Amino acid sequence: MDTVETPLxxxxxxxxxGDPADAAALVELLDAYARDPMGGGEPLSAYAREHLAAELSRRPSAFSVIAWVRRDGEEHAAGLVNCLEGFSTFACRPLVNVHDVAVRSEYRGLGIARRMLARVEALARARGACKLTLEVLSGNGSAIALYRRAGFADYAIDLQAGTARFMQKWLDPRDA
Incomplete structure (x- = not known):
């Protein structure tokens, strides 16, 4: 007897x-990403787990999208993108930094990240943003390929000057 698989x-x-289900899914997905080698391999701190949704809600520049997968009447949080609005002084317009892109391992390869990035782009355009920015680890080839397919390119003003580098300086060693 053949089994018929219900489509996703x-x-x-x-x-x-402020919605408890959304807040819980946000923390669950970001924690899964943090535990992944591309997210650093460490769980979120207890502080981040407890305060993340409330802190994001206090920032009008922050927005997030979650991909929900439904099969056989059950819904599961499968992917997350967190974004923070910045400002381009050269364009004198907002920009949107795609801060986190995460898809749970069991849902990878289904086009979920592409769909979430399309939603983020629509939201950024509605905000009047001139561009999307993101950072990606140079060893994350599958993410780089996804971002290139979505229209992202290395940042460069003039190729003679090179491409931009993403750098950081921790202000509190407890945050490192």
Whole structure:
């Protein structure tokens, strides 16, 4: 007897930080990403787990989307993108930094990240943003390929000057 597999339904929705289900999914997905080697391999701190949704809700520049996967009447949080609005002084317009892109390992390869990035682009355009920015580890080839397919390119003003480098300086060693 052949079994018929129910198709997945993927729904990308804007996160409502004050909604307990959205807040829990946000933390769950970001913690799974943090535990992944590309996210650093360490779980979120207890402080981040407890305060993340509330802190994001206090920032009008922050927005997030979650991809929900539905099959056989059950819905699961499958992917997350967190974004923070910045400002381009050269363009004198907002820009949107795609800060976290995460898809749970069991849902990778289904086009979820592509769908979430499309939603983020629509939200950025609605905000009047001139561009999307993101950082990606140079060893994360699958993410780099995804971002290139989505239209991202290395940042360069003039190729003679080279491409931009992402750098950091921790202000509090407890945050490192």
């Amino acid at each position: 339904v993927i729904d990308v929705r804007d996160v409502r930080y």
